[in-house]
Amino acid sequence: MSERPERTNTLFVQSLAKGLGLLEAFADRPGPLTLNELASICDMDRSAVQRMAHTLVALGYLERGANGKAFLPGKKILERTFDYLRSVPLLERATPLIVDLQKESGERVELSLFDDLTIIFALRRQTKRQTYTTTLIGRRLATIHTASGRAVMSHMSDEQVDDILARSTSQPLTRKAVTDHDQIRALVRQCRTDGYAVAAEESMLGEINLASAILDHEGRPIAAIDISGSLADWSIDDFARRFAPLLMSGTKALSGKPGLS
Template identity: 25%
Template sequence: MQNKNKTVIKSMDLLNLFLTHHKLSMNDMVQLSGMPKTSVHRMIGSLSDMGFLHKNKDGYYSLGLLFLQFGNLVAERLDIRHIALAIMEKLRDDIGFAVHLVLRDGEASIYIEKLDTHHPVRLFTKIGKKAPLYAGASSRTILAFMPDSETEAYLAEVELEPIGSGTILGKDELRALLAQTRQTGYSFSRSELEDYTAELSAPIFDHSGQIIAALSIAGLEVQFGEEHIPDLIQKVRSAAAEISLKLGYGGSRV
């Protein structure tokens, strides 16, 4: 906490409550945060005045429209998103699966772009959704190609908790899958983040050869028949390599 403004950090803790709650009363925020009511009341007033929170007529608070403005600016300024979009559209139209672009966000992965399919059944994924680095093909792709020291530090600290019925819960098994991903250049998961779904992912590298993102396709598990997977692997890896090339990557890590 040294050299950090405690009020700012506590205000951020309040805002983080809205990641999992659409709207909250002041009492809700007091209960969930564990902060004194007077402190919460003071911070809510400041956050509302600045446009970070909006109070409706029933007395409940939700995130203010200022976040939409900032969110749009962040999305517009993510060069990789613009570079990848045309390639993602081509891949989606070719294979008919949802296509995702995923970045690392600390000890999680975050979906920054999604192209959905025209199928009536849609996936749980959405832009802004996060997943732990140990769960799901995209997360595991990022974890596999992170610097070894960072990967090992993460594995030493993380507790593997079940999310879907197929979530990897053993660290030895996880390490083996990470090694396999580094060797083959792709990762595949079944029912790790949501039951009955599957995801196939490949790494995207920047001009320095560092992992910068993961490209993935996802759909219902039954759509990933064993006879189709080799062709899907080739297409996802090829699309990811094309994005890497446009980002200035000229090497071959896989």
């Protein structure tokens, strides 16, 4: 397999990418990782991993585990998360709206940022029944398998939608996830008509998600807000009837403002 174009660019610093790769190793393996595990995950020489890990520990981006032999992400990473969150005007403007939506709906409300083949959660307001991982920012989900992603795709051309579908290789999170590309295209078209997307039990069994996209001042989709509820409490139609107008009012209030992206 050939390398991606940006990695063959003369400006691309391979050693820096490898160092960041050590931090990314924890994405699929939460918990302490030994040097041997890091070397295996990152496909790097153990001595190189040892030097990079030592440097990252010295800088605070890695910390040693309780036994002193393994490594964990360091607290310094949280500082960079803070730096990012305060640098995005959309998140500052959206926060009070997300809070109000959660209070009014009584359901989980989230804002996710569009990042090509994935969406990434940047603001999350949960209810008491949520699991720990559903309250954390920074989680990525596949654009094609989420209501938020399809809401974003509904503001794209058919050619752009086809491009995302062609390049997506992610695995569905549940057995209920829609994977057929023609069905996904149909759901995107339905969202264009309705103004919101629906996903039932595609991210979590027993859960329904409604989402509507946020557009920048040029009409490009950059993010989405979704409201999530339990199918034990709501039918799909009742949930959409109750919360879709509230959701679309919120995304409309945020859309079209300069300096959002």
